Amino acid sequence: MKKLLSIVLSAGLAVSMLATPALALTATPETGTALSQSAGMPEGFTPGPLTEEEQAYDRVSPYDEEDAARLEISLWSEEGDASVFAAPTDYNKANADQVYKFLCTELGMNSAQAVGVMGNIYGESRFNPTACNENDTGGTISYGLCQWNSVRYDSLRSWCAANGKDYTTVDGQLWYLKYELEQTSEKTVLTKTDENGLGFGKAPNTADGAWQAGYYWARYFERGASRYWPQRAEMAKEFWSIYGDPSQDAPSTHEDATSFVTRLYQICLDREPDSKGLSDWVSQLTSGVSTGSQVAYGFVFSNEFKGKNFCNEDYVKQLYRAFLGREADSSGLANWVTQLETGTTREAVFNGFAQSDEFKKLCTEAGVSVGSPIAIPQYGTVPTGSCSVCGAEDGVTAFVTRLYEICLDRKPDSSGLKNWTNQLWSHANSGRDVAFGFIFSDEFQGKNYDNATYVEYLYKAFLGRGSDPTGKANWTNQLAQGVSREQVFEGFVGSDEFTKICQSYGIVRG
Numbered sequence: 001m002k003k004l005l006s007i008v009l010s011a012g013l014a015v016s017m018l019a020t021p022a023l024a025l026t027a028t029p030e031t032g033t034a035l036s037q038s039a040g041m042p043e044g045f046t047p048g049p050l051t052e053e054e055q056a057y058d059r060v061s062p063y064d065e066e067d068a069a070r071l072e073i074s075l076w077s078e079e080g081d082a083s084v085f086a087a088p089t090d091y092n093k094a095n096a097d098q099v100y101k102f103l104c105t106e107l108g109m110n111s112a113q114a115v116g117v118m119g120n121i122y123g124e125s126r127f128n129p130t131a132c133n134e135n136d137t138g139g140t141i142s143y144g145l146c147q148w149n150s151v152r153y154d155s156l157r158s159w160c161a162a163n164g165k166d167y168t169t170v171d172g173q174l175w176y177l178k179y180e181l182e183q184t185s186e187k188t189v190l191t192k193t194d195e196n197g198l199g200f201g202k203a204p205n206t207a208d209g210a211w212q213a214g215y216y217w218a219r220y221f222e223r224g225a226s227r228y229w230p231q232r233a234e235m236a237k238e239f240w241s242i243y244g245d246p247s248q249d250a251p252s253t254h255e256d257a258t259s260f261v262t263r264l265y266q267i268c269l270d271r272e273p274d275s276k277g278l279s280d281w282v283s284q285l286t287s288g289v290s291t292g293s294q295v296a297y298g299f300v301f302s303n304e305f306k307g308k309n310f311c312n313e314d315y316v317k318q319l320y321r322a323f324l325g326r327e328a329d330s331s332g333l334a335n336w337v338t339q340l341e342t343g344t345t346r347e348a349v350f351n352g353f354a355q356s357d358e359f360k361k362l363c364t365e366a367g368v369s370v371g372s373p374i375a376i377p378q379y380g381t382v383p384t385g386s387c388s389v390c391g392a393e394d395g396v397t398a399f400v401t402r403l404y405e406i407c408l409d410r411k412p413d414s415s416g417l418k419n420w421t422n423q424l425w426s427h428a429n430s431g432r433d434v435a436f437g438f439i440f441s442d443e444f445q446g447k448n449y450d451n452a453t454y455v456e457y458l459y460k461a462f463l464g465r466g467s468d469p470t471g472k473a474n475w476t477n478q479l480a481q482g483v484s485r486e487q488v489f490e491g492f493v494g495s496d497e498f499t500k501i502c503q504s505y506g507i508v509r510g
């Protein structure tokens with residue numbers, strides 16, 4: 001008996017099938033039932049029951065012959081024919097090769113997970129990046145390898161345009177998929193598990209793992225009706241017979257990843273892991289979503305770590321412990337601290353440690369890839385309070401306090417200090433701007449200093465020393481000849497000495 005299946009969409013991604021009738025679909029039309037053992041389901045594989053939401057979705061996506069005929073995306077299904085899957089042949093082999101390679105190398109999937117995605121892409125588009133269904137559910141367009149639908153089709157195009165990619169190509173669509181999996185809510189497919197603790201990210205690198213990966217990709221990424229999940233899983237297993245590589249088992253074991261993450265908790269946060277945090281990080285590693293560097297970054301630049309306000313020296317000491325597994329030697333410590341005091345960001349120093357041979361070894365032992373260096377932000381992270389280890393004042397507070405003491409000959413008042421430091425931390429103002437604010441404040445102006453005294457203050461504030469007679473004479477002559485105090489100010493601000501003073505406090509001079 002033949003049945004016409006209509007294919008439905010959910011959350012903007014159409015689960016559509018092209019008209020090529022090569023894919024036999026299992027007919028399991030009962031709705032709202034937990035999936036029992038479907039044909040081809042691996043022995044001992046027991047997926048968790050459908051959630052209420054999934055059951056509700058099954059109820060609103062029944063077979064609808066009229067709708068399927070109208071959409072012309074129908075497939076004939078032979079009931080009871082579920083296990084008859086021929087190796088897929090009607091697809092673009094070169095594109096499939098490209099997809100497989102990208103999923104393994106750029107997204108860190110194991111071989112089984114990669115073919116799990118591919119079983120689904122096969123069903124969606126036969127690996128044709130310009131596959132277009134112009135009349136999908138709701139009259140919207142579904143497009144490309146994954147048949148991105150509606151707002152996600154719009155997002156595919158706008159993201160590619162903004163990132164110099166061609167949305168009509170396999171390359172452009174794979175990079176967009178990476179973006180979806182790393183930076184949008186779609187990333188949950190990589191870590192989400194059902195009630196029985198099974199999921200895409202847990203798929204082992206075996207033929208059965210391929211089935212599992214195909215099943216959970218269909219369930220949590222495609223989110224079509226449940227009757228399609230085993231079919232996608234079957235096709236994933238077929239792709240395993242083509243691409244499957246049991247030796248490409250990059251992802252770490254649960255135990256290895258657990259000790260890797262636990263160590264970061266103990267060293268970076270000085271505490272034992274909480275269970276939710278630990279399991280989140282471990283899934284990130286075991287699913288290959290995050291590299292070793294990315295997880296370490298998550299610790300070193302977490303609010304909890306930043307809240308400790310380590311001074312430069314204690315920051316470097318912590319990195320030695322976390323990445324090299326030892327205490328800092330004095331020359332290494334001095335070298336890194338000097339870099340931090342001469343304009344290198346904490347992020348760049350982090351990369352220096354994260355790309356070290358020692359950390360690579362730690363990662364290898366845990367079965368995780370080190371990953372690329374993290375991007376260096378425009379403004380590096382700096383402490384925003386006293387060091388929790390040695391009590392040293394943070395650079396921004398010290399910089400502003402120094403301006404109070406030098407320019408206004410007094411200690412800062414708390415509201416003024418708070419105001420200026422916040423401006424520097426938020427980068428609303430640069431070191432130059434803040435210095436200008438002091439020199440041209442009512443308080444400073446009210447002192448009515450003569451030109452010679454004015455210049456003497458600039459020497460102390462910007463060069464960190466008293467004047468020399470020749471230099472001072474030069475500046476006072478300029479002022480006497482009508483050069484403005486603002487112009488002289490800018491001359492001092494632009495000096496190498498002031499640049500270095502700013503860097504030493506971790507401040508952008510401006």
Ligand SMILES: [Zn+2]
Nearest residue numbers: 311314387390
């Ligand atoms: Zn310290």
